[in-house]
Amino acid sequence: MVTWATSAFRLGTGVPDRAYRLVVHTSVGGDRMRVRLSNAFGDRPLTFDSVYAGRQAEGAALVPGSNRRVTFDGSTSVTIPPGGLVLSDPLPGRVHARTNLVVSLHSPDAGGPATGHRLAMQTSYLTQGDHTADESAAPWTRTVTSWFYLDAVTVRTPARTGAVVALGDSITDGWESTTDLNRRWPDHLSRRLQHSLATTVRGVANAGISANKVLADTYSPSALNRLDRDVLSHPGVRTVLLFEGVNDLKAHTGVTAQDLIDGYRQLTDRVHAAGHCVVAATIAPFKGWSEWDAEAEAVRQEVNAFIRSGGPFDAVADFDRAVRSPDDPESIRPEYDNGDHLHFTDEGMRAMADEVRLKDLECAKGPRR
Secondary structure: OEEEEOOOEEEEEOOOOEEEEEEEEOOOOEEEEEEEEEOOOOOOOEEEOEEEEEEEEEOOEEOOOOOEEOOEOOEOOEEEOOOOEEEOOOEEEEEOOOOEEEEEEEEOOOOOEEEEEOOOOOOEEEEEOOOOOOOOOOOOOEEEOOEEOEEEEEEEOOOOOEEEEEEEOHHHHOOOOOOOOOOOHHHHHHHHHHOOOOOOEEEEEEEEOOOOOOOOOOOOOOHHHHHHHHHHOOOOEEEEEEEOOHHHHHOOOOOOHHHHHHHHHHHHHHHHHOOOEEEEEOOOOOEOEOOOOHHHHHHHHHHHHHHHOOOOOOEEEOHHHHHEOOOOOOOEOHHHEOOOOOOEOHHHHHHHHHHOOHHHHOOOOOOOO
């Protein structure tokens, strides 16, 4: 079962003999934890000769005794081919829900395009040399707000437990939410799910990428082109919550409402073919953003009307209704607007998460066919 995930893309150039101490926040708890490392955008083999996982105490310091070596097919070292992923052996013991897990990794030979996730909204740490086994913060003198090479953490849960993947752009990624406090809308959704009686879905994976589009590749692959790796490859997925499209329609590339609707249909067909349900969220307002105009707004309204009609989806979450201003429905409610008129405050993030009907994530009757 996936308990944490991010969406990887090219992130600068790899640095040899560098170690990363990466802080991630789990959703569902479980045992037999495994980590997934990615060389998806690399152009050469990438070796990790030391990987550890522990619990965060404060900053780069770990809870004493929690840091344990991670192995791969019994070996402490693993080499990932270009474009590849690797899943570790399971670690004994239990990982708690909604806790800060720390994965420390060292590569002696990193180079070429690095794989990672730029907009972590989480402080992690780096150093030169292999200090992955060190539980103190002393060697970890530099901070970074991106995740490198780590793209998923899984745990074993009861068979009836499921997960939801949030597929989206910078809003899902959490841009402008408070760093280190886990206030992205998928985080708020996770908090609701942990104690819900309406569903057995507990795991939440965040597949948001800033500037991502449904239809076109930019500096990251489109939602259509990354669906298999970023969503369908994760274990335990029951439902995909699709909240994406504003970057397609506001870019003035000639994308029509029908183009975007066709993209949604393709995504939904592929998710259904994999046996999962799709909950589609309406596109939020963005009047006041530099690219807003009446033409883009007309496309947004047409697309939202389609989403509200149900279309091919299994359920709908009306994020537009949750965050729009009652005085100007083309704009974000002022207390939810971070100031750029596209992204949200922590309170706006919570409002979107609260709009999701948790029972819709259950996918009890299976996907529509």
